[in-house]
Amino acid sequence: MADLYALDLAFDLLDTTPEAVLAEVRRQLAPDTGLLCARGPAWRVGGMLVGEFGPAGHDGWALTARQEIHEEQLPDVEDFLLLVAPHISPPGPVGRIRHYEHEAPDLLVLREGRVVQLALDPR
Numbered sequence: 001m002a003d004l005y006a007l008d009l010a011f012d013l014l015d016t017t018p019e020a021v022l023a024e025v026r027r028q029l030a031p032d033t034g035l036l037c038a039r040g041p042a043w044r045v046g047g048m049l050v051g052e053f054g055p056a057g058h059d060g061w062a063l064t065a066r067q068e069i070h071e072e073q074l075p076d077v078e079d080f081l082l083l084v085a086p087h088i089s090p091p092g093p094v095g096r097i098r099h100y101e102h103e104a105p106d107l108l109v110l111r112e113g114r115v116v117q118l119a120l121d122p123r
Contacts, residue, residue, distance in 0.1 A: 003071035006045035006105070009036075009095035015059035017087040024083060025053055025063060035076050036065040043068055044100045060089065069097075081108070081115040 013022070028034035029051045038049040051065040063084075069077060081094075088094060091110045097117065098105035104121035 002044060002100070004044045004100045005069045005071070005074070006042070006047075006098045006100065007065070007067045007069045007077060007095065008097075008105075009063060009065045009108070011063055011084075011088045011094040011110075012056050013061040013063065013084060013087045014089050015061075017061060017084075021083060021087055022061065024080075025061075028080060029053055029065070035069075035073060035080060036067055038067055042066075045098070068100075085110060085115050086113055 013025075028036045031037055034051075036051040039051070040049060041047075042049050045068050047066065049067055051063075051067065053061065053063045056062040077097075088110050093107055094110050094115060095108040096105035097108060102121070107118045107120060108115050109118055
């Protein structure tokens with residue numbers, strides 16, 4: 001059994017986000033190296049894998065990504081979210097994560113400067 005997760009992220013970063021943080025977001029989207037680099041059909045979670053980052057329609061930056069993440073990559077996801085969390089605006093939902101065998105995802109929510117995982121279904 002594969003331990004795969006569908007990871008969906010969608011959030012804006014402040015225009016004051018340090019260049020080092022922006023560079024890390026871009027690195028994570030880089031082909032063949034980044035956590036958010038996969039493109040094309042997903043293997044197990046359905047749908048397409050995507051990742052886009054660029055100027056928001058207002059000041060700041062916007063990230064949207066849908067990826068298939070292996071269980072061993074979950075610490076990397078946590079590290080990434082810890083890095084960007086102080087620069088996300090506004091607080092609230094930033095994404096969701098779902099094990100490929102489950103019907104309901106868990107929400108990823110920015111609360112008090114950190115991203116927390118909230119279960120929607122008490123499995």
